């Protein structure tokens with residue numbers, strides 16, 4: 001019987017049976033893992049790590065809205081790897097043991113570009129992946145977000161905080177979409193016994209982010225390398241906590257392999273104002289670059305910092321890479337892609 005360790009509820013249904021192949025005495029097949037959104041930034045780093053284990057077969061399903069085949073080029077043609085152009089708002093029939101469900105545009109400029117599609121991806125996409133998990137008896141992990149806390153009134157944010165979210169704002173397609181996705185995960189868990197895992201990811205950065213992605217770290221690094229002013233959105237005192245992508249991938253895999261449903265915050269508690277971030281990028285990458293204040297967008301959260309006590313306690317996880325160590329690694333990747341060498 002599946003139990004939910006996070007809030008003490010117990011499901012009445014046993015989890016669905018995995019494929020008979022998994023119980024075969026004579027043939028121990030590899031673990032088959034589906035990564036939706038695997039051509040994106042975090043997804044492609046996760047795929048790299050999963051592929052390091054020779055017992056894993058990895059299937060990526062992605063519609064390439066914000067992702068790219070380029071991120072996976074080293075695996076294309078590998079016998080344990082398969083890439084499918086697929087939109088998760090349509091059903092998917094594959095036989096797998098685990099599902100990492102990441103598919104969803106993550107940068108605010110992309111998720112606001114077609115908000116109705118963003119909602120569909122979060123709601124219908126998650127419903128489809130839960131249906132798949134139910135049919136094949138797979139364990140499913142959802143990459144939720146710190147945006148479920150909205151513009152938080154509690155700081156730092158523990159998982160027990162229910163959030164302060166505008167249901168009708170321009171960010172709602174994403175934050176309310178992810179909140180419904182979390183609800184669906186728990187309803188499938190309680191109603192059908194599905195094994196679920198929910199990660200609440202806080203701002204993550206690193207190599208392979210889209211150069212014109214619009215998120216703050218990629219913007220500042222690209223601007224510094226192009227010699228353009230760093231655009232700090234007003235008032236500049238708003239804070240974020242930045243997690244390097246290798247730490248994030250480690251946290252997601254520990255959550256998938258562990259026995260806790262979550263939700264569990266995965267992020268780096270080091271907190272910076274946007275002015276501090278701009279000054280750090282300027283100091284590390286281009287000391288003579290200008291910093292300019294520009295208009296902000298509606299509903300921008302004023303503060304954000306994860307309480308990671310739960311991740312430390314139940315996953316034995318905490319981030320290792322500090323911002324000052326991660327930024328140069330990302331700079332190296334951006335220099336290569338922008339063709340700007342270090343003098």
Ligand SMILES: NC(=O)c1ccc[n+]([C@@H]2O[C@H](COP(=O)([O-])OP(=O)(O)OC[C@H]3O[C@@H](n4cnc5c(N)ncnc54)[C@H](O)[C@@H]3O)[C@@H](O)[C@H]2O)c1
Nearest residue numbers: 037040041042063064065066067087088104106201203204
């Ligand atoms: N990076 C962060 O700071 C952050 C923070 C919180 C949560 N997350 C979550 O983590 C996941 C990955 O984020 P990321 O930063 O790698 O973003 P990303 O935009 O680089 O990757 C998302 C991937 O999903 C794909 N995708 C989008 N809609 C799809 C659809 N309908 N069908 C199939 N594929 C689709 C995109 O093409 C892309 O490859 C997302 O679910 C995001 O909400 C990320």
Ligand SMILES: O=C(O)[C@H]1O[C@H](OP(=O)(O)OP(=O)(O)OC[C@H]2O[C@@H](n3ccc(=O)[nH]c3=O)[C@H](O)[C@@H]2O)[C@H](O)[C@@H](O)[C@@H]1O
Nearest residue numbers: 106107108145146147202203215216219231232233238274
């Ligand atoms: O961690 C999360 O949960 C969320 O974090 C980000 O959302 P956000 O924090 O708004 O990300 P950015 O667009 O990078 O903005 C961060 C801050 O930088 C500021 N900013 C952004 C861009 C810029 O050029 N200048 C600038 O000052 C914004 O005003 C904001 O205060 C991600 O993009 C979401 O996908 C993710 O779910």
